[in-house]
Each structure stands twice: as C-alpha cells, then as structure tokens.
Amino acid sequence: MEPLKTAQDPEIPDTKLFSTTAETSAEGASPAPTGLLPGETVVKEGKAAILFPSANEVFYNPVQEFNRDLTCAVITEFARDFLAQRGVKVLVPGEKERVVVSLSEETNEEEKNGAEESAVTVTVGEKCEPGLRVLEGLAASGLRSVRFSLEVPGLQSVTANDFSTKASQPPAAGQLQGRQVSMLMYEMRGKKERYDVIDLDPYGSPAPFLDAAVQAVSEGGLLCITCTDMAVMAGNSGETCYSKYGSVSIKAKFCHEMALRIILHSLDQRAGVYQRYIQPLLSVSVDFYIRVFLRVFTGQATVKNSASKQALVYNCVGCGSFHLQRMGRRTSNGKHMKYSAATGPPVGSECEHCGQRHQMGGPLWAEPIHDPAFVQKVLSAVSGNPSRFGTSKRIEGMLSMVTEELEDVPLYYTVDSLSSTMHCNTPPLLQFRSALLHAGHRVSLSHACKNAIKTDAPPAALWDIMRCWEKTNPVKREKLSETSPAFKILSKEPSLEACFTVRKDANPQSRKRHLTRFQENPQAFWGPKARAKAGGGISADLQDKRKKFQNKRKFQATDSQLKEFPCKRFRQGTCTYGDQCCYSHDLEQTNEEKMD
Ligand SMILES: [Zn+2]
Ligand SMILES: [Zn+2]
Structure with a gap:
C-alpha cells in the first residue's frame, strides 16, 4: 500500500510541514529535521514533528496537546467501528491483541467466521481505500492533520485546509478563512464522497462554519468542533450568543455545561434544516474551551423529535434554583409519535424558595451529551495503552x-x-x-x-x-x-x-x-493563543496583560495551596x-x- 499523503494547500508560505507522509519507522521516530534557518524551531508532539518559523509561534499551542490527543483517540475508536462494518480491522500502535477465551465450540465457530471477515487489517500511515475521509477545516499549523495521518489507522485521506496565512491583516484573514473553508465544505454536500470526519478548531466561534459542516459530513459521519468564545457562551453576552447559536446564554454556575448544550442545540437546529439530526458521542469542557464530538444522520422522522429535545432554562437570580422547559412535547401512542406544543412554564413568576425572579436562557440541547458506550470504548483503549499519548x-x-x-x-x-x-x-x-x-x-x-x-x-x-x-x-x-x-x-x-x-x-x-x-x-502565558497578528507573534499589549494577570494568579495559588x-x-x-x-x-x- 502506498503511504498516506496529507493533502495540503501548496501555497501556505509560512508553515512548512515535515512528515506529511507517514513513512515513520515502527519505533515511531519522526524524521530528523535538517538545515534549520535562524529562528526556526521543531515542535514534536505525538508522532509528529513540525517546523515552526518563530514568527508563527501563535500556531503552536502546547496546552492544546490534550485536545489533539483526545481527538486522535476519538477518531481511532470511530474508525474502529466504521471499518469493522466494512470487514477491516484497525491496528492501533501499542495495542495488544485482545485475547478471546472461547467457552464452547459454537462460539469458537463464530469467532473463526468473525476472524475471517476481518482478515483485512490496516495500520497507521497506510492508506485504507474503504477508510475515513478526514477534513481539518481550519488547520492553523497542520499539526493536527499530520498527527491524524501518522497516528490514526484506517484513513483514506486527510485534507488540511487553511488560507489564513495568505492574508496580511488578521480580520481579513478570518473572513477569507471562513469563506474558503465553507466553500470547500459546500462543494462536498450531496456528493457521495462527503467527509467522514470534519474537525473544526477555529480561533473563536465556529458558528460561521456550522451550516456547511452539517451538510458536508457523510451519513453517520463525525463532527469534532471546538468553541473558544467562552465569554459569549458562558453568559457574558447572551444577545451575542443568540445571534451566533440561536440560544441565549445566562450567567450561572452551570455555564460550562450550558455552553456544551448551546453548541449542540445549534448543530441540531442547523442539521434539521437539511432533514438531518445529531447524536452526541462526547462533549467536554476543557480549560478555556469546549469541544464536542457528534455524529450526523439523515431522517425526516427523527428530525420531528428535535423540538422536544431542546429546552429553555429558568434560573432564579436569588438562589440559583433552575428548571427546564422543553420546547415541544412528544408522546408515543403505540406505533406512532404524537407531537404537540409544550405546556408551561415550570415556575411561577417568583421563585417558590426565595421569592426572586427567574432569568430565562436557551434553548439548550436537553438530551444526553455523551454516548456512554462510545466513551467507555475510548476510555478503555487509552487506559489500556497509556504510552500512546502524552496526555493519557x-x-x-x-x-x-x-x-x-x-x-x-x-x-x-x-x-x-x-x-x-x-x-x-x-x-x-x-x-x-x-x-x-x-x-x-x-x-x-x-x-x-x-x-x-x-x-x-x-x-x-x-x-x-x-x-x-x-x-x-x-x-x-x-x-x-x-x-x-x-x-x-x-x-x-x-x-x-x-x-x-x-x-x-x-x-x-x-x-x-x-x-x-x-x-x-501548565506554563507561563497559559490560555488561548492570540489571533494571528500581521508579521507574527502576539501583541505586546496582550503579553503585558498576561504578565499582569499571571502574577495575580500566583497570589491566588498560594491561597488555594493553604486550602x-x-x-x-x-x-x-x-x-x-x-x-x-x-x-x-x-x-x-x-x-x-x-x-x-
Ligand atoms: Zn430562588
Ligand atoms: Zn477554619
């Protein structure tokens, strides 16, 4: 089999990629960098090594290693399921063969059949014809794509798409980036070869890309989406949150889970426009961002359930008691589903506990935000093979x-x-x-x-x-x-x-x-990286601000140590x-x- 190539925009000027092919040795050593120019550094993460001009420091954020590790782990389990249905078995580096003890001849027979069916195996760095087509929609550095191609088995192709490095001014970069990525995804909709995995990890809000993403992902395909606009999603400006996600965020103790339920609501709503619906696999709130992994399916009948899966939240401003109000009512009478308007509200005009008023937020996704069986598979694979990732x-x-x-x-x-x-x-x-x-x-x-x-x-x-x-x-x-x-x-x-x-x-x-x-x-200047600045680097202002607040945090740390x-x-x-x-x-x- 031919080595997997990472499709890459050939004109990205500032970011060269090492090891875009997956010809690494069994030990996983990355090719040694040669001929570094002054100011260039090689960053190694997972099995990847990438050359960064120092001016592009904003594109490598080591704190995001966890995000990339987790994504590799999730896509691996997704590939395992996906390819098992096509009779292909994925071989994950470091994973031991699962020993199956058969109890009777009958099960032995079944296993033999099963073994024959999955006689085709595929390992990392090997192009897999029936494998996953992966799009990294906003590939700032391409590191993520390189890691996918080097570390996730069962891939047919990895496309890294980003145009931001072509533009000189940051705002223009953002617009151009958005339009190009969306165009690429819109071209794929309705086609047979849609992407099986779309990973969107934008600077800030993914909202402009969601409409294209829910259409460009294949039937049952996987979306991996990051939001870093946590101030908006966690209740600092509910009106902005509404314009981006069709959901009002409110200030509350549960703001991090609320943010997860806002992005899921937004995705399900946009998918519904195209008779599609979402099925969340894993939704996590991490450090300064949130990340959701979900599958998208097509089906008019299930889409009718969507209204009843969303809820408004009433949150008491006095005592913080909260109540959910579903957006629609779904009752089953035997075979058929009956849909009707929801009745409410679930609270009086004043809180029954403290007498104060309620804030209203949402609508939020009110169904489960994880698939426990899937999460358990990822968990078992990672804990049984801890040397695979730096952040296992x-x-x-x-x-x-x-x-x-x-x-x-x-x-x-x-x-x-x-x-x-x-x-x-x-x-x-x-x-x-x-x-x-x-x-x-x-x-x-x-x-x-x-x-x-x-x-x-x-x-x-x-x-x-x-x-x-x-x-x-x-x-x-x-x-x-x-x-x-x-x-x-x-x-x-x-x-x-x-x-x-x-x-x-x-x-x-x-x-x-x-x-x-x-x-x-974990390190100084911890937090989301600043938006790319013309000429590279992050602004001196921000650096100063970081220093100032970093010191503040240190004092708090001493207090919390006493705690x-x-x-x-x-x-x-x-x-x-x-x-x-x-x-x-x-x-x-x-x-x-x-x-x-
Ligand atoms: Zn109250
Ligand atoms: Zn005390």
Whole structure:
C-alpha cells in the first residue's frame, strides 16, 4: 500500500510541514529535521514533528496537546467501528491483541467466521481505500492533520485546509478563512464522497462554519468542533450568543455545561434544516474551551423529535434554583409519535424558595451529551495503552468522570453556591452527596466543574438538605436582610431530616482513585493563543496583560495551596472564619482515607 499523503494547500508560505507522509519507522521516530534557518524551531508532539518559523509561534499551542490527543483517540475508536462494518480491522500502535477465551465450540465457530471477515487489517500511515475521509477545516499549523495521518489507522485521506496565512491583516484573514473553508465544505454536500470526519478548531466561534459542516459530513459521519468564545457562551453576552447559536446564554454556575448544550442545540437546529439530526458521542469542557464530538444522520422522522429535545432554562437570580422547559412535547401512542406544543412554564413568576425572579436562557440541547458506550470504548483503549499519548493520564481522568455523570440530568448545582446563598459553611462534598443518596435521589459529579452536584433531586430537596445542614452550622439570623434568599429559605422548616452520614457510594471511582481530573495551569502565558497578528507573534499589549494577570494568579495559588490543608480549628469546632477561612473546612480527605 502506498503511504498516506496529507493533502495540503501548496501555497501556505509560512508553515512548512515535515512528515506529511507517514513513512515513520515502527519505533515511531519522526524524521530528523535538517538545515534549520535562524529562528526556526521543531515542535514534536505525538508522532509528529513540525517546523515552526518563530514568527508563527501563535500556531503552536502546547496546552492544546490534550485536545489533539483526545481527538486522535476519538477518531481511532470511530474508525474502529466504521471499518469493522466494512470487514477491516484497525491496528492501533501499542495495542495488544485482545485475547478471546472461547467457552464452547459454537462460539469458537463464530469467532473463526468473525476472524475471517476481518482478515483485512490496516495500520497507521497506510492508506485504507474503504477508510475515513478526514477534513481539518481550519488547520492553523497542520499539526493536527499530520498527527491524524501518522497516528490514526484506517484513513483514506486527510485534507488540511487553511488560507489564513495568505492574508496580511488578521480580520481579513478570518473572513477569507471562513469563506474558503465553507466553500470547500459546500462543494462536498450531496456528493457521495462527503467527509467522514470534519474537525473544526477555529480561533473563536465556529458558528460561521456550522451550516456547511452539517451538510458536508457523510451519513453517520463525525463532527469534532471546538468553541473558544467562552465569554459569549458562558453568559457574558447572551444577545451575542443568540445571534451566533440561536440560544441565549445566562450567567450561572452551570455555564460550562450550558455552553456544551448551546453548541449542540445549534448543530441540531442547523442539521434539521437539511432533514438531518445529531447524536452526541462526547462533549467536554476543557480549560478555556469546549469541544464536542457528534455524529450526523439523515431522517425526516427523527428530525420531528428535535423540538422536544431542546429546552429553555429558568434560573432564579436569588438562589440559583433552575428548571427546564422543553420546547415541544412528544408522546408515543403505540406505533406512532404524537407531537404537540409544550405546556408551561415550570415556575411561577417568583421563585417558590426565595421569592426572586427567574432569568430565562436557551434553548439548550436537553438530551444526553455523551454516548456512554462510545466513551467507555475510548476510555478503555487509552487506559489500556497509556504510552500512546502524552496526555493519557488526563484523558483517563476526564473520561472516567464523564462516564460517571448522570446522563439524563442536564446541568448542575455547586455546593459552594448553595452554601453562599445560605451564608453558611460549605458542607463537605461527600456528606452532601450522601445526604442526597440517603433521601433516595441520584447524584454525580460533572467533569465540567469542580464541586458540581448533578442530581435528579428537585431544588426543594436541595434546600431542605441545606436547612438541615444549617441547624448544625448555624447562620447568624440577625445579620440577614429580610429580603435575602437566605432569610426566605431559612424561614421555612425542612420537610425532611437529612442524614449526613457518609455513604461509601457517595465517593465516585474517579475521585477515589485520585485520577487527574482537572488541569493545573501548565506554563507561563497559559490560555488561548492570540489571533494571528500581521508579521507574527502576539501583541505586546496582550503579553503585558498576561504578565499582569499571571502574577495575580500566583497570589491566588498560594491561597488555594493553604486550602489543601484541613483547618484544625474547624475540626475542633472552634473556627469562626466560615467561608473566609484560608484552610479547608472540607473533611472529605479524612473520610476518603477511612473508606479506602
Ligand atoms: Zn430562588
Ligand atoms: Zn477554619
């Protein structure tokens, strides 16, 4: 078989690519760079090595290595499924053959047949005729495409498309880039050879490319989409979010998961225009961006379900209680689906707990944002082959959390926000989770936020638990204003007696095993890279700003380091600092030790 070529715009002037062919040795050594010009550097990541002129530093962001690793892992599993249906078995570097123990002759027979069917194998760097056609729509450096072709088996072609380096001015670059990529994708719609995988990782919002992407992806094909416009999506300007995604973002504790549900809503809505619909595989909130992996299918009947898959969210401005309102109603009477208008709203004009008003956001995608079976496959493959990626540990940690999330419960609360509404001490996460379980509710964490409480318990049950907690951690009532949410909530007696005894099942596996679940700031000037500037580099202004805020963060880091140590006074019941205490009032550490 001939080596796979990475199709590349031949006129990209500033970015040369090494190893655009996949002729790497079995050890995976990348070709050695020769004849570097002054200021040029070679960046190695995964199996790829790319030459960067120093002026183009903006195009390599090492923090995004996790994103690229995860994408390789996801596309590999997608390719495995995709090609298994075509009788081709993919060989993943470093993966051991799965030993199958047969229990009877009958299964042995089946296995033989299965083995014969998948007698054709394909490995990385080998062009696979029935394999995946991959488009990297906004290939700033091409690194991602090179990595796909070197690290993901079962590909037919990889197209890296980016025109930004041709333009001299950044705004023009953005426009040109958008038009060209969309044109490329529009040319593919309706054709038999659409792309099986489209990866869009733009600087900022992917919104201008979504209409083309949902059409250019093949039947059941995979879209991988990044959004870095988190300020907009997380509630800082709901009106801008609406114009880009057809959904209003609001400021709330659950903003990171809300952002995921906004992009999914937008994709499903745009797909619906062309009688297509989405099926999310994995949706993650990482550092400063979000990333969704989803499949797109065609089917008029299923598209009719779309309205009932979206929901508005009512979020109380006083206490943060939230309720979802589906956009449509779908009922099944035997064989047929019946569609009708939704009824609502689910809340009164004032919050029943604190008496304040609700903000309305959405519509959001209100269905599951992951496919647990698929995520489990990616997780098993990565944890069973940890040397494949530089960031395997973090992939394992994050996907473990993802598999633990309650899939049918959108959004979440945080223990910190519940207790700050009440002006009381924050209950230890384990005890709070235990109280929910004791009361017969389900509860999980969320990969998108530390201290998240994802639960099917209604807000009334959460406030009852907080009222019970307050009885042993009293709030100074005389300090509360009579109109404050805390006063309103505490003026009612709890209707249940919460039990805070720690349950073993309150501590999820990912937490017990101390997996790397959240990233520490890895390097100076951490954060999204600046938009490409004429002549390269990031603006001096931004660099200064970064320095300024970097120092600010350092001071916070010292504080948060103290937070890792338990407060001795709190343990003895004599700490008077409450939330302001610089030491931890979270006794989960000791609880964990007891349980392990
Ligand atoms: Zn309220
Ligand atoms: Zn303390």
